[in-house]
Amino acid sequence: MPSSSPVQHSSAEHEMVVVANRLPVDSRTLPDGATEWVTSPGGLVTAMESVMRTVDSGAWVGWAGAPGEAPAPFEADGMSLYPVRLEQEDVERYYEGYSNATLWPLYHDVIVDPEFHRGWWDSYLAANRRFAEAAAPVAAPGGTIWVHDYQLQLVPRMIRDKRSDVRIGFFNHIPFPSVELFSQLPKRNSILRGLLGADLLGFQRESDTLNFVAAVRKLLGYHVDGTTISVPGIGAAPVREVQARTFPISIDSATVSELTEDSAIRARAEELRRDLGDPERIVLGVDRLDYTKGIRHRLKAWGELLDDGSIDPHDTVMIQVATPSRERVEAYRQLRDEVELTVGRINGEHAPLGRPAVSYQHHSFDRREMTALFMAADVVLVTALRDGMNLVAKEYVASRPDLQGVLVLSEFAGAADELRAAVLVNPHDIDELKAAILRALAMPAEEQEEAMRSLRHQVMENDVQAWAHDFLQQLEAMHTPAGDTAPAVLLTGDANSAPEEVEVALRDFTAMPRLLIASDFDGVLAPIVDDRDAVVPDGEALAALRELSDLPGVAVALVSGRSLADLDRHTTMPSSVVLVGSHGAEVGALPPWMQAEVLDKSALAMTPQKEEQLAEITRTLRRIARAHPGTEVETKPTAAVLHTRSAKGRGGLNATEAALEYAMTLPEVTVTPGKEVVEFAVVHTSKGAAIEALSRASAADAWLYLGDDVTDESVFAELGEHDLGLKVGGGDTAARLRIADTDAVREVLQRLLHLRADER
Template identity: 80%
Template sequence: MPSSVSHPVDDPARPGHDLVVVANRLPVDSRTLPDGATEWVTSPGGLVTAMESVMRTVDSGAWVGWAGTPGQQPAPFEADGMSLYPVRLDQEEIERYYEGYSNATLWPLYHDVIVAPVFHRTWWDSYVTANRRFARTAAPTASEGGTIWVHDYQLQLVPRMIREDRADVRIGFFNHIPFPSVELFSQLPKRNQILRGLLGADLVGFQRESDAQNFLAAVRKLLGYHVDGQTISVPGLGAAPVREVVAQTFPISIDSTAVSALTEEPELRERAMQLRRDLGNPQHVVLGVDRLDYTKGIRHRLKAWGELLGDGSIDPRETVMIQVATPSRERVEAYQQLRDEVELIVGRINGDHSSIGRAAVSYQHRSFDRRDMTALFMAADVVLVTALRDGMNLVAKEYVASRPDLRGVLVLSEFAGAADELRAAVMVNPHDIDELKAAILRALALTDEEQEEAMRSLRHQVMENDVQAWAHDFLQRLEHSGAPDRGPKPTVRLSGEDITAPEDLDASLRTFARTPRILIATDFDGVLAPIVADRDAVAPDPTALATLRELSEMPGVAVALISGRALGDLDSHARMPSSVVLVGSHGAEVGALPPWMQAEVLDSAALSMTPEKDELLASITENLRRIARAHPGVEVELKPSAAVLHTRNARGRGSHNATESALEYAVTLPEVTVTPGKEVVEFSVVHTSKGAAIETLARASAADAWLYLGDDVTDETVFGRLEQADMGIKVGDGDTAASHRVAGTDEVVAVLARLAELRRES
């Protein structure tokens, strides 16, 4: 992607994109020009290099990622025909989510603990928060039935978070780094949450077959899910249906045609020759190109090189080594230490073996652009890829693509993913310094005929299996994985915290009030009454209750309270007249109906308890009480047909941990409706919802339209059923399918008063 001045996205509300890529970083970095305009230039890194050409082939593509600087993110913009949606990260999140959990916890653990991973619970909290922000940015950008492709270890929770909002899209995840053995992965705190996050995808892709098998083994052992070959059966919460998730190998590649084409440019050919002249026209140039990372085996390589010079196997006047070490994660302590060690080793080698005007090791601690890097590859007789553990290593493939002359030798670690494909390379175990030294000497001694034979094989593999083929294979497999569910999750109408403009809300209320027969329904906690820690101390607004009573006496108006509270509990706190219908336990309990309401519409038989349901409820209650005992402050409420885990008063991290335990338990209950809410998880042995309840009440009251006020996740089952004449009012913030939003309970009082006023006038 060439540099370009950015342009804002013309219409953020336009229909979404067919393909949305979600990665930790945007594919560009910003640079301020002298005139104040912003120029965006391509970011370094394997993922950007791999995906850049793929995104060019998509009719409607978007990329969601962090813009690279802390603080407020820029607005969505377009660069080179791609829509870019920046995600905000503040400085503390960069330190905890990115430098901490991603790169000091996950990275070393996933790379076979070359460096010991560090575990901090606050890092995990930031990881969850950041992943949710990525998910909330990505979910609304995809078109109906579109595809969202999430990338890499920094965003392992995102697939599940997106699925919670967008059941209609296909979700893929690709892990660019290794996935550890189950024995290593089991050391990770919150390991099950990571697995469940990944299993939100329809397809989980890996670089090597061993990585896919490690993931399948972890799912089988730690979650206990059924695995058949590459297919995992993921149970839904309670009665939700089982989903199938596929784990498969897709070795990533490069835009090999573009790299190979660069070598035909006379300017680059001259640059490659000039590089050799600048080095004194040595007989051999040996090259290492890596991010400065402890997984790349740079220290092992330099140790072997130093010993070869020391024992006279290599003459520094005839053979020169270039080591490019691209700066990486320089705020992370392990990387600071590595840089110091590498520079110390290079200094020692050069001090012992360099001659005046020629260094034994030319050390370059900086980034090179693609053209300069291609020139380096063209100049190199041998490239050393000695990774101790690597998901793929695209340097190996870039070198091969840069050698249409069929010259050069690739020395390749057997622990790099590329080793599975590039079998004609000189293979080496970099942990064995003697073997590494022998491999370097063998590479330097290969004849032109031997080089040509090996490089011809390597180029066939790289040129035939380029990044476009990789992306095509992944997306084609994703297209045939899973089955998007277009029913349960409503489309988000309102996101974030923006309040409906007063004039717009009033206009909608005026239209609704003129409807001949209406149903007005509302949740209780968080709508008519502020949420409090002690459920028994709830204090509903007396003006709101009085207005509802007044509305219930008006001709053509039906009024109902629909709450998650048990019916008796709701009745004792609301104290409403018989003209107001009370619905408890999310619709499982219905109070007395006014005489004019058609009671026969309510199918009471479906709500009745049986001895089997009583026994199941008792078992659920005991298990929830066991969870509560393990987390002080957590409480269990028993309803006629449900048990509820309340975590609002939990101490410390108990709320999150108890909720996770409850959700893990939920997948073992195929006959139960499980409803997570605000610091509650309800287990109902009667299958119902607030949405089903309001539809039943609307039929029973013969309403032409209904209005509902709600604040909780459980209220989305109502908002998702809105028809054109209905009104849904979300109380508080959060993404919602409601058509309108007000700030809090004070505004609810005003809405009800205005509705009563308009109804009297109609």
């Protein structure tokens, strides 16, 4: 049972961060009302548990298993655990819906028809963003983030957008379908681009790797060399190389094998045989109750063997362990009903007095009980119709150091690629499955020993530690993408900085001799509105800026994504306030005392080629806007901007996705996604570069900047020791302080005015 305590560490310190749908522990309420955490079942937890023990500073990000408010971060067994909040609607739509009723059946060869609901996609997108936002800030600079499985396929790109300094790996524990099946998936390209945010993508089988690469080549059109994919950046961002490789997952095989030496477990294995009436042969199936596992096919084959007398139920008994799984999903409820009816019919027709023909166990077993079952079983049936790996096969092999027992293994399970000495079978062919069972039951001891020796060599030499080491070693060797390193995230969430902390920072700032005070416009000096032309800035905030610009040693600037003319029209600022439009591409008149020669305008010149390129971009964005009512295109001297704030229904998300896909075809254009906008600039500029130039031109000893948007992060990334960045509103940021809204901005500016006036 893991011990737990609150996380005492600060954020952004862990060398390795695992991101998975579930935390590796489940909560349990004690009789006194206290909560304890116990290790949860599941292949991923079993696989990663021993790996995380070897990491000096490891963290795990995942859902704690109950809807509603997430517990505070805590430690358990030396790991820092960061719970992610999922509401009941998220569980129903993101997890049970899109993950398990859309992706799971599609990725498993449509054994059950997948369901496609656009609302489920919205929840999947939102939940993935929540996982990414929880994971990004807890990784150390240059650390590793390892994302797991099909529920979180958008997370790699979301993390990369926030933390380009970290290495990102993704491992897919289930099959990846052929391009013909994958092409049926709505939002298929979004899934591919989400996955390609990783540096290294791992799959269970070579066929899965090749399926993924084929989908990227056909659906995205990216250049592929073997399994190396060239991923274009957005606009002028550099091309990245992403590797897709095969890493068959395994188990902690030494620990499983050691359990067989435990006298209590040995005694339990013997007791299990006695409880079943000491049959000559025990046949065992161990599965989650899932339609991919082939339980119905297996029971059909077993029933027919009993019907035709090939198996005597007095001599041979079958145990079917079916661990409960996703029972809120209709397909799983139907499966349970069918399995229980079939088991009842078989026992009703064939069970001897006092002994079942099929002992059906619809509950989970702990590791010790499971080892005893494996030791008692003469034959284990792993006959999945489609499976990424299937660790039950490897656990059975690891549980048989006596070199006895027979593994019947589906050729459609990933384990079949490695465990070639098993009795391989096509579980869709009931006659072949029946023959394989009879062959396994009749296999001589010496043949069992020969096969099991080969199987154990494979499983014991290639354990989960080797799997993880191989993946992480190849991820470590991956070349870190060129380009600017994303600034460290200093603040996450929505909580505002303490007022006394803001007050101290403002006092320290205003004490500097020469200051630059700069601000974004929309969302900072003026509330965001749907109609951009109807914006109304806060008059008192603008008045404070005007008065600040008249004080000695103070330079004031407004830096906006709006065009210079638009910014001037809405603010009517005096010439003492510098206006910077189009994210720095347009600079208004400078006060006479400012060193104009410091501002290098040569890079802003428009050439005929750039004019032509801008016209083509504008035409394309207008085509996108026409396809998504409510979106509109704004033109600037050096840029075109797609605005989605007024889009109807899902149009904003879809238009943004189309614009970003188009951006990948424009290697010489600076593309800046913002709050419900995407800007395409044919001249490379940024707010950060503009503030840096203004700071030099005004000879400022320190500067302060107020911003609310992702485009303002380029400013916060430039913060020096004495500079001050204030993020307005929620979201991850490199700013050191956060304030609430435009009202708080007004108060900050008025306080600056008061403090600076007192200084003089």
